Amino acid sequence: MSTSQLPLFADDEGVDPAAVDAAVARLGAALPRCIRLGTSSWSFPGWTGLVYAARNGKPATEQVLARHGLAAYARHPLLRTVSLDRTFYAPLAAAEFAAYAAQVPEGFRFVVKAPAAITDPVVRKPGTGEAARDNPSFLDAGAAAVAFVRPAVEGLGAKAGPLVFQFPPLGRRLLADPPRLAARIAAFVAVLPRGPLYAVEVRDPELVRPDFAAALADAGAAPCLAVHARMPSAAEQAREFGLEDARGRQPVVVRWNLHAGRRYEEAKADYFPFNRIVEEDAPSRAALARLADVAAAADRDVFITINNKAEGSAPLSVTRLAAAICVSD
Numbered sequence: 421m422s423t424s425q426l427p428l429f430a431d432d433e434g435v436d437p438a439a440v441d442a443a444v445a446r447l448g449a450a451l452p453r454c455i456r457l458g459t460s461s462w463s464f465p466g467w468t469g470l471v472y473a474a475r476n477g478k479p480a481t482e483q484v485l486a487r488h489g490l491a492a493y494a495r496h497p498l499l500r501t502v503s504l505d506r507t508f509y510a511p512l513a514a515a516e517f518a519a520y521a522a523q524v525p526e527g528f529r530f531v532v533k534a535p536a537a538i539t540d541p542v543v544r545k546p547g548t549g550e551a552a553r554d555n556p557s558f559l560d561a562g563a564a565a566v567a568f569v570r571p572a573v574e575g576l577g578a579k580a581g582p583l584v585f586q587f588p589p590l591g592r593r594l595l596a597d598p599p600r601l602a603a604r605i606a607a608f609v610a611v612l613p614r615g616p617l618y619a620v621e622v623r624d625p626e627l628v629r630p631d632f633a634a635a636l637a638d639a640g641a642a643p644c645l646a647v648h649a650r651m652p653s654a655a656e657q658a659r660e661f662g663l664e665d666a667r668g669r670q671p672v673v674v675r676w677n678l679h680a681g682r683r684y685e686e687a688k689a690d691y692f693p694f695n696r697i698v699e700e701d702a703p704s705r706a707a708l709a710r711l712a713d714v715a716a717a718a719d720r721d722v723f724i725t726i727n728n729k730a731e732g733s734a735p736l737s738v739t740r741l742a743a744a745i746c747v748s749d
Contacts, residue, residue, distance in 0.1 A: 435480050436473040437492040444739060448497025450746045452716040456529055456581070457742060458501035459734035460675070460727040462486075462493040466693030470735045471496055494524040498742050499735070501529045501581055503675065503725040508533040508586065511567040517575025529581030531673070531725050532572050538564045539587045541594060559608040569613050581723055582673045584644050585609070586621040598626045606635035617721075619644035619673040625652055633661040637670060647676040647704050647730065649683070655707035664714055671721040672711055676704060676730045676737070687729040697740075698732030705737075709744035716745075 451457070462471070463486035468479035472492055480489065493499055504520070506512070520530065541558045542551035557563050564585075573580055587605070594601050609618050620636055621644035622628070628651070633643050643661045647654045654674070658664050663672055679687055679699050691698045712722045724741065726734045 434475065434484060435489045435492045436475065437495040438467075438469055438471055438473045440497060445497050447739065447742045447746055451498065451742050452745075453527070454716055454719060455712050455722040455745065456500040456724070457738045458499050458503065458531070458723075458725045459738065460503040460677075460725055461505050462489050462502055464694050464728065466695040466733070467735055468695075470695065470733070471499070490520060491523040494528050496735070498738050500527065501531055501723055501725060503531040503533065503584075505533055507568070507572075508536050511535050512571060512575070514571040514575035517572055518577075519575075521576045521579045524579060526578070529579055529723065530576055531581050531675075531723055532568075532576070532583050534564060534568050534583060534585045536586075536588070538568065539585050541590060559604065561608050561611045564608075565613050569616060573613075573616055580616060582617045582619040582642070582644070582671070584619045584621055584673065584675070586644070586646075586675075587623065589623050589650070595624055595626050598629065599631060602627060602629065602632040602635050606632075606639040606641070609636065609641045610639035614640065617642065617671060617673075619671075621646045621675060623648065623650050625650070628652055628657050628660045630660060630662060633663075642670045642673050645672075645674040647674065647708075648678045649680050653680075653707065654704045654711075658707060658711050663711055668715075668718065669720065671723065672715045674708060674711075674722075674724040676708065676724065676726040678727065678729045679731060680704075682729065684729060691728055691732040694728040694733045696733055697736050701731050704730075705741055705744055708741060712741075712745050 463482050465479040465482055468474050472480060472489060537557050538560060541555055543553050543555045544550060545552045569583060572583060605620060609620065612618060618641035620641055623646060636643055645654055645657045662668060678684060679701055708724060715722045726737045728734045731737045
């Protein structure tokens with residue numbers, strides 16, 4: 421006998437939520453409210469049956485999901501956040517953020533990536549990604565406030581979650597003195613407008629250090645764990661950043677990006693269409709479940725967003741992580 425339930429709502433713009441399995445609904449009810457799990461973006465036709473229902477026997481296209489899928493996504497009982505990644509490539513206006521906020525329920529929160537124009541030390545050549553020249557806007561807090569922070573806060577309002585400044589690999593020159601670089605990043609965050617939750621994600625293992633986490637905390641920000649092939653394990657990052665301390669008060673922000681040993685484009689090709697777990701990452705899941713439990717016990721907010729390139733299908737990774745968290749409870 422099927423344990424699934426029929427979808428309760430239909431999206432007027434042509435995207436319906438998928439039927440929710442009773443076991444998934446129970447997980448949603450059991451997951452502590454301070455823990456918000458979600459994915460990186462939402463416009464994947466391969467998620468038909470997991471997040472979205474087919475219409476007339478066909479999945480919605482990527483373009484339709486990008487425009488109209490968010491409301492259906494936010495009805496899933498485990499999807500309480502999403503990473504807005506398009507903001508990494510170009511800023512959005514407050515009205516565009518507000519349009520997203522209008523599609524989700526009150527308890528939903530957005531994880532928003534800052535534009536690379538603020539976090540990349542170089543300007544890159546179009547199409548190749550090669551460095552062209554130094555970036556004059558790198559760590560420019562004034563530019564970040566105008567182009568990113570204020571529009572995001574104005575448009576999203578209470579639905580704004582962590583504003584994430586993701587730094588690419590920063591190169592030998594900047595990494596020659598990691599403490600100095602850490603202090604420089606913390607000083608940048610310290611002069612941003614007060615109020616939002618800021619998180620800093622790095623892709624250089626040299627910056628996974630207790631003193632960097634302490635400097636960020638002093639600046640009013642949290643480290644964002646980058647579960648990524650370039651980086652130490654999730655468990656090691658949590659340890660180095662002091663996030664497993666039961667006495668800690670900082671929110672936990674995690675972006676589970678890429679399976680260990682994989683390149684992004686390789687994983688994208690091998691995992692497509694993102695409708696099944698291809699390569700399980702049990703150690704990362706266990707570490708994140710443990711971290712979420714510690715934080716939730718202290719009533720700290722937890723935001724974990726997962727990319728399809730983590731295990732093959734972000735919604736299924738969310739479900740397995742939720743199950744690990746609820747079991748350990």
